[in-house]
Amino acid sequence: MKLLTHNFLSSRFLKNVTTGYPLKLTIEEKNVVEAEIDVNFLKNVMVKIDYAVLYEAAKSVGEDENLPSPNAIVDIDSLNEQQLKQLHRVLVCLDVVIGSLECPETGRIFPIRDGIPNLLVNEDEVS
Amino acid sequence: IYSRLASYVPPSKPGTLNTRLCPAAAAFIRSLPSSSLVVDIGCGETKYEPSSGFLLGVDPCSEILEKCAHHTDKCDVALADALDLPFRDSTADAVLLVSVLHHFASPSRRKAVLNEMQRVMSTGARALIVVWGWEQPNAAFPSQDVLVPWNLHEISINGRLPKIRFHKDSTKEQRIIQNSIPIAIRSEDRTSPSVWIDWIVSKVKNTPSPSLPSAAPHFFPNKKTQSLLTGIRRWSPSLGKKLSSLITPIEEVLADEMSGDIMRDAVNEAMATIREVVFYRYYHIFRRGEIESLISSIPSLRVVSENFDNGNWNVIVEKINANRVI
Numbered sequence: 546m547k548l549l550t551h552n553f554l555s556s557r558f559l560k561n562v563t564t565g566y567p568l569k570l571t572i573e574e575k576n577v578v579e580a581e582i583d584v585n586f587l588k589n590v591m592v593k594i595d596y597a598v599l600y601e602a603a604k605s606v607g608e609d610e611n612l613p614s615p616n617a618i619v620d621i622d623s624l625n626e627q628q629l630k631q632l633h634r635v636l637v638c639l640d641v642v643i644g645s646l647e648c649p650e651t652g653r654i655f656p657i658r659d660g661i662p663n664l665l666v667n668e669d670e671v672s
Numbered sequence: 673i674y675s676r677l678a679s680y681v682p683p684s685k686p687g688t689l690n691t692r693l694c695p696a697a698a699a700f701i702r703s704l705p706s707s708s709l710v711v712d713i714g715c716g717e718t719k720y721e722p723s724s725g726f727l728l729g730v731d732p733c734s735e736i737l738e739k740c741a742h743h744t745d746k747c748d749v750a751l752a753d754a755l756d757l758p759f760r761d762s763t764a765d766a767v768l769l770v771s772v773l774h775h776f777a778s779p780s781r782r783k784a785v786l787n788e789m790q791r792v793m794s795t796g797a798r799a800l801i802v803v804w805g806w807e808q809p810n811a812a813f814p815s816q817d818v819l820v821p822w823n824l825h826e827i828s829i830n831g832r833l834p835k836i837r838f839h840k841d842s843t844k845e846q847r848i849i850q851n852s853i854p855i856a857i858r859s860e861d862r863t864s865p866s867v868w869i870d871w872i873v874s875k876v877k878n879t880p881s882p883s884l885p886s887a888a889p890h891f892f893p894n895k896k897t898q899s900l901l902t903g904i905r906r907w908s909p910s911l912g913k914k915l916s917s918l919i920t921p922i923e924e925v926l927a928d929e930m931s932g933d934i935m936r937d938a939v940n941e942a943m944a945t946i947r948e949v950v951f952y953r954y955y956h957i958f959r960r961g962e963i964e965s966l967i968s969s970i971p972s973l974r975v976v977s978e979n980f981d982n983g984n985w986n987v988i989v990e991k992i993n994a995n996r997v998i
Contacts, residue, residue, distance in 0.1 A: 550728060550748040553763050558756035566760055580745030586725060589707035593763060593794075637726070637745040661737050663751040664730075664758035671756050 546644075546662045548602045549636045552594045554662065556648035556655070560672045567598040568655070569647040572606050576640045576660075582633045588621045590636065603635040693719055696979075696986040697770045700800040708765040711792055713754050713785075714772035721747045728764075730757065754785050759792045767792070767799035773963075774803040774956045777817070782956070783969060790972050793991040798976065801967075801987045806959040808983045816959065819952035963987055 556565030600615035611631040613619045624632070646655040646662055655664050697720050704710065706724040715729025717739050730752040731737055737749045752758045754772060767789055776782045789799060806813060963985050967973050971993075978987040 546750070547748045549726065550750065553728065553759050554750070555758060555760045557760075558758065578745065583707070583724065586707040590709065590726070593709060659738055661734065661749055661751060662758075663734070664756075665732060665751050665753060666756065 546641045546657050546660055547637055548599060548639055548641075549590065549594070550662075551602055551641075551646070552599050554646065554664070556646075556651070556653060556664070558671055559648060559651055559653060559666065560670055562648060562650045562672075565648055565650060567595065567601075567649065569649060570602050570605060570641070570644065571647070572641050572644040574641075574643040575606060576642050577634070577638050578640060580633075580638055582630065584621070584629065587629065587632060587636070591619055591621055591632075594636075599635065603639075606639070608635050608639065694770055694802060694984075696802060696981060696984070697768060697800060700766075700768070700798075700988065704766050704798075709763065710766045710768065711757075711759065711764040712768040712770075713757070713789065714770070715749060715768075718747050718749060720768055720770075725765075728759070730754070755781070755788055757788050757792050761791055762794045764792050764794060765797050767797065769799060770802040771804075773801060774958065775954055777954050777956065779966070782966060786966065786970050786973065790970060790991050795991055795993060798988055798990050799973075801963065801985075801989065803958045803963060803985050803987075804955055805980055805983050805985045806957045806962075807980065813957050816957045818955050818957065820955050958985055 551568065551570055554566075554568050556562055556568060559565060596619055597615045600609060600612060603609045603612055608631070611627050612635065613624060613628055613632070621629070640660050641657055642660050644657040646657065646664075647653070648655075653666075653670070655662055657663070701710070701720050701722050704722065704725065708722060708725040710720075710722055710725060710727045712718060712720060712727055712729040715727075715731050716736050718727060718729045721727050721744065725746065727747045729737075729747065729749040731749065732751065732753050734751055737751060750758060754769075754776075769785070769789060773782055773785055776785055786801075793799060806816060960980075964975055964978065964987070967975055967987070967989055972991055973989045974992045976988040976990050978985065980986075
């Protein structure tokens with residue numbers, strides 16, 4: 546599971562959960578797959594993601610160095626090459642192989658195994 | 673277990689990956705602006721990864737997700753249900769709902785799938801919906817709600833290819849239609865899946881079929897004997913008992929060599945039975961106009977285009993406002 550995916554995941558389908566976001570990420574094993582940087586894609590995706598959540602997720606794996614500060618609005622055009630590379634790295638190259646996601650409201654744990662988060666729940670858990 | 677089945681979109685089992693691309697889906701992906709974020713509901717092995725952008729796939733089957741190439745930088749997958757998409761609201765630039773909606777067994781559940789789909793779409797986002805159509809060019813379905821056999825004996829076991837049972841002159845579509853079992857979903861508010869699954873099981877058992885049908889498409893043997901046996905027990909208690917009686921003495925004697933032989937016999941016996949099993953998948957066959965009226969029941973969705981191609985309805989819809997619809 547990539548941190549880009551984590552940025553969109555929510556447990557709002559659970560019973561009595563209003564936003565279910567962000568899911569608390571715990572990483573036991575990670576992997577990095579190098580890939581070509583696509584600045585246009587970064588631009589489009591930065592509009593959609595919650596950058597503060599991405600920053601926190603990156604920080605939890607010690608990958609926050611060189612990332613733009615979460616306190617200001619991130620303008621892709623003003624970033625230096627190192628910052629762009631790091632942004633690209635945490636969004637799509639970093640893969641969480643083993644870990645877990647925790648619903649911020651109920652504490653429900655969703656395991657991540659073989660890089661795939663399992664968000665299937667029992668019928669009595671949904672609203 | 674039964675409660676999951678109604679919403680379970682049965683995947684192609686490992687070893688039978690259907691690599692056939694849906695041309696409408698490929699064209700839809702090509703038509704998207706570059707850098708789009710695409711959500712693929714029932715993604716299977718993620719066949720429609722965009723050349724530029726990112727595809728977020730969800731599927732309820734772990735076996736198929738493990739097969740797919742999610743280790744690229746343009747794709748990621750999660751295990752999730754189409755009725756409970758694990759995403760924030762209004763995030764997707766585009767959605768694929770290809771060969772998914774027809775597996776949901778009541779109008780209210782099909783509507784719930786579309787509602788959940790539009791929730792994750794951003795305003796102006798488009799979705800492609802592909803479903804089976806009633807108006808088949810070569811044959812007629814016996815009912816709008818059918819169980820279609822998914823033939824396990826088409827898998828090669830131990831490298832041996834099974835015999836082809838069908839007459840070579842019949843088309844694939846005709847075979848599918850001839851072998852499907854009509855079922856009647858009697859009332860719209862039959863929302864308890866276990867009730868109708870039980871009913872379907874009884875219906876299927878009463879049809880004159882030489883093979884034993886199963887209502888548990890989730891079950892598939894894997895290398896671990898123990899989980900194979902557990903699966904068999906869940907699926908057929910009597911066969912499970914038979915196998916257990918073979919296992920109990922093993923535990924007592926602890927003769928490793930002998931137990932290996934006995935286990936192999938037991939597994940072979942089980943596999944022989946499995947080979948005869950036909951798994952059934954539920955399909956709802958959409959008549960002309962039916963998918964549009966379902967879409968029009970959701971105020972935030974608008975039909976952009978639709979066409980009928982190779983027995984499928986291909987419909988492109990657009991999300992027209994950001995208000996949440998319950």
